[in-house]
Amino acid sequence: MAESLLDIAEVAERSGLAPSALRFYENRGLIASAGRNGLRRTYRPEVLDRLALIACARGAGFTIAEIARFLLATPDDTKLRAHMAEKARALEEDIARLTRMRDGLRHASTCMHEPLVECPDFKHSFRRSAALTEPSPGR
Known part of the structure; x- marks a missing residue:
C-alpha cells in the first residue's frame, strides 16, 4: 500500500x-x-x-x-442545502453575465464601428447586463 x-x-x-x-x-x-x-x-x-x-x-x-x-455535510443538513441552492442561483447569474460580456467582446473584436465602445450592438450587451443588477421598479 x-x-x-x-x-x-x-x-x-x-x-x-x-x-x-x-x-x-x-x-x-x-x-x-x-x-x-x-x-x-x-x-x-x-x-x-x-x-x-x-x-x-x-x-x-x-x-x-x-x-x-x-x-x-449529510443529506439531512437542510440549512446547508438551502445555502447550496442559493449559491447555485448566484452562479447561474454570474454565468449569464459573463456570457454576455464574452459575446460583447467577441463582437467588438471584429466590429468596424469607430470608436468600438460606441457600437450600438456592443453597448446593447452592457445595457442587458446592467439591467440585471439594477433594482426593479418599486423596490
Missing part, C-alpha cells in the same frame, strides 16, 4: 498548489494526510480529487469555512 501513496511534493506538483497550501488545507480539515515518509507528509491518490473539488469551490467564491462544512 505504501507505494500507492503520494508525498507532499508530488501532490503539490500534480495539483498545482504549493506545499504550504496543502498543509493549510490539512490544518483546516479539508484534506487528511495518510501519514509520513520520514519528515514528508504522504497522501492517498484520492486527495487529488478532493483538491480539484476545493479548487472549483474556491473559484466559485466559496470560503474555506463553507467548503469545510460542505465536505462534512
Whole structure:
C-alpha cells in the first residue's frame, strides 16, 4: 500500500498548489494526510480529487469555512442545502453575465464601428447586463 501513496511534493506538483497550501488545507480539515515518509507528509491518490473539488469551490467564491462544512455535510443538513441552492442561483447569474460580456467582446473584436465602445450592438450587451443588477421598479 505504501507505494500507492503520494508525498507532499508530488501532490503539490500534480495539483498545482504549493506545499504550504496543502498543509493549510490539512490544518483546516479539508484534506487528511495518510501519514509520513520520514519528515514528508504522504497522501492517498484520492486527495487529488478532493483538491480539484476545493479548487472549483474556491473559484466559485466559496470560503474555506463553507467548503469545510460542505465536505462534512449529510443529506439531512437542510440549512446547508438551502445555502447550496442559493449559491447555485448566484452562479447561474454570474454565468449569464459573463456570457454576455464574452459575446460583447467577441463582437467588438471584429466590429468596424469607430470608436468600438460606441457600437450600438456592443453597448446593447452592457445595457442587458446592467439591467440585471439594477433594482426593479418599486423596490
